[in-house]
Amino acid sequence: MTLFSELGLDAPLLKALEAEGYTSPTPIQEQSIPHLLQGKDMLGLAQTGTGKTASFALPILQRLDQIKQRAMPKSARVLVLTPTRELAVQVGQSFKTYGCHYRLRHALVFGGVGMVPQIKTMAGGVDVLVATPGRLLDLMNQGAIRLDSVEVLVLDEADRMLDMGFILPIRKIVAAIPKSRQTVLFSATMPDSIVGLANSVLHQPVRVEVTPVSSTVDKIDQKVMFVDRENKRTLLTEMFACKTVERALIFTRTKHGANRVAEMLEKSGIPSDAIHGNKSQGARQKALADFKDGRIRALVATDIAARGIDVDGITHVINFELPNEPESYVHRIGRTARAGASGIALSLCDADEVSYLRSIEKTIRQAVPVDYEHAYHAPHIASRGAGGKPKPQGRPQAHSQAHPQAGRPQQGRGNNPHGEHANGGKPAHGSGRPAQPGRGPAKAGGKPGFKGMPGGGQRAARG
Incomplete structure (x- = not known):
């Protein structure tokens, strides 16, 4: 089994990983970190939950420490673009967690909150900027952010950003960044639109692929x-x-549907909340925190909002x-x-x-x-x-x-x-008599039973 200590990471990063209980890299981390430490461009195909955030955050932090230079005013040395506010917050937190032994400045830029605090944070320049495309472009147009000194660009969940209509903002943002940079693009899928984007922003990239569908x-x-x-x-x-x-994550197709399901569960005595684009940033972060901390059993989400959910x-x-x-x-x-x-x-x-x-x-x-x-x-x-x-046909066993x-x-x-x-013939989840055609729901023993979560193995660093 490969260990983080074998991947060429410096002692401060290994110390931070150890404090979080991480010893062994996930496959995407094991494949990505050595290439990114060498400064190569990379195309990563990986689903969420594979630890991809740590796979780019760790080598980027090491680069920032090794090449010590102050960020220019209103600019950043590293830019990470994400599709949603929730994902931006979690990526930003990962950089802070893994970089806790470095003296680096971080900033988050996303919509749904006031611009003034973000403008003030960016005024003196930062080492790592994590942003959503829409708000970043707004602040660029106002002259509050400039990207002419960015050294590393990361496009995280690029397929979802394109699904959300961010292709033109992304191209405008990339055009403002120096061509002599390191670029990393992560995507869970590889449609033609992502192939075109990758070809336009990456230079002789290595390709890393794990966990196909x-x-x-x-x-x-x-x-x-x-x-x-x-x-x-x-x-x-x-x-x-x-x-x-x-701890259940429940999906609906619409925002209103998410609200209705969460309200129905609450009325049934099941602590629940909903998370979607119509919720304020504060309400979304509170719902996510309550879910992480176990104060609610059910979180109801739409697909776009859920892309920012990374909960153990x-x-x-x-x-x-x-x-x-x-x-x-x-x-x-x-x-x-x-x-x-x-x-x-x-x-x-x-x-x-x-x-x-x-x-x-x-x-x-x-x-x-x-x-x-x-x-x-x-x-x-x-x-x-x-x-x-x-x-x-056939009757179930007692x-x-x-x-x-x-x-x-x-x-x-x-x-x-x-x-x-x-x-291998696993037992059924259900535990009552089967419903028969023409009859209503089974009464005795009719409540569904579900197996518990199988145990996991040794912890690996997460995004």
Whole structure:
């Protein structure tokens, strides 16, 4: 096993890593750090949760310390662009944590808060500036920030920045930075738009790729639960009767939907909050802090807002609504498999979402196993989602009180080899009698049961 001490990092960084409990790098860190220490440009393909922030923050901090020079007024030596405010805050915190033994100045620039404090911070120049494209461009246009002395440029989650319409701001920002620089671009996906951007900003880059889509989902215990739309809220609420659902990240497609789900959970006695673009910066940061500290069990988020969420110990990701973009499914469920850990992802699929499920399965190259045993199972939807194959018949075995989740294995989808059998016949999540066609939800023992979060291994440095 490789150690951080073998990657060429200086003692102050190793001391900071040790204080955080990190000893071994993740694959993206092990591959990236040596190249970046040599000053090379790099194209990194990695999902969130792989430790990519540390993979660029550590070598950049070492460079800043080795090449000691004062930042110019209104400028920065290092610029990191991120798509969201939450991600900017977390990247900035990573630089502070890992660089705690260096005397470096940091600044955050993003929208949703006042400009004046940001302008004052930038007036004397900083070593590391982490910014979102929109607010950075605003301050550049006002003459409050200049980029003509930037030595290192990092584009983090570039695919999401392009999805959010930041391509023109990014090109204007890059045009203001000297061409003699080190550039790092990270992206979870590689569409043509990212290929074009990479070709225009990188110079003879090394390419580092880890956790492709198909392998990211392999570490996650996935289940799809076919349910009528009117039963979704009740099913979601009953999931929290299971104590193993300790910290759940719940996804909706819209901001209003996130609010409604969070309010419904709160009324049911489940501490919850929502995070999305319509919330103030203070409200978003409070919700995230409450989630991290365990003051709320459920955080309901939209896809864009969730790109800034980097929280350890998420036991479950629950897709209350399936995404209409299959790549978003991978980003979502990856939140519960951070830095090499495994996790649980549950998806509630109603009749209008079957086509989304099929697109997701095509993208991840496997079928998502079906949970037939939950109390609100909808056979008429399952028959469509399972490719027209009905649930195999047979009565479940008696469930042990000592092991309420024991029982017969989940059935795969018809003859599809990617069902539960591909996972070695794991027990079903559900613990009640299966719902029968034409009947209402099962009464006795009908609440769904869900497995706990599998244990992780040795800690690795996170983003």
